[in-house]
Amino acid sequence: MSKKKDLLHRVRAMERMDLADLRTEWRRLYGEPPTMRSAELLRRMLAWRVQADQLGGFDAATRRMLETGKAASPPPVHLPPGTRLARIWKGRRIEVTVTEDAVVMDGVEYGSLSELATKITGTRWNGLRFFGVRSSA
Template identity: 35%
Template sequence: MTDPIPARLAALKTTPTPDLKQQWRELFDSAPPPFNRRYLESRLAYRIQELAYGGLKPETIRRLERLGEDLDGGDRKKSRIRADMMPIAGTRLLREYQGVEQVVTVLQNGFEWQGRPYKSLSAIARAITGTRWNGWVFFGLKNHRGRT
């Protein structure tokens, strides 16, 4: 008997999006997220294989969690920032604001502005402007719609 799983996975590519969303509801017992089609396909493919062949072993999950904590120190905010999005330590961010050039240095675990350490770019943007800003937007690392 042949394994039907590869055929199910291949069919995801040509399945209409409303049908993918219905599969999501069936496989995850929740409403599908508002993400793009590729995301739905990849998560559905993983879930189909997970249900058919089994998920990660508990020791693998524990190891991944330990590695994640080593990277972000268990700080949930840091874990949301993708590592490949973070500027390399030593990078200098420049922004002119009201005629004054502001220089921020990226550190291994945060940022430095005017000789003081900061945990976030938003805190620096607030110190510069006196108002709340998304620091990534303020320094031009992300546009106001969330794209890099």
């Protein structure tokens, strides 16, 4: 039997265990079980630990987020020269072209998408969000 099928059978077997059986299984695998009284919660914790042992636990980014309470910053976005972006803002179509060291709109160069988005809207904007390259989520 493959490791994944074995894991699936072990987790499915836990679905039929009562609280006493779950505690016995936890004790067999990990030592003294938590003192909780919820069979469902203990079942989920045990299933997760068994799967994490076999398939790996949290990735590094998730561990950091859990330890610090902060989500990882998204990777930087690099727009290669020649990239063209467009957006409709208040009924006006805005088109920009990314060059080696600037963003060009209507023949005028701007230092960044954010600088341009701020000029267009009159308020501070993240240029990548304004042009839909990066979502707010």
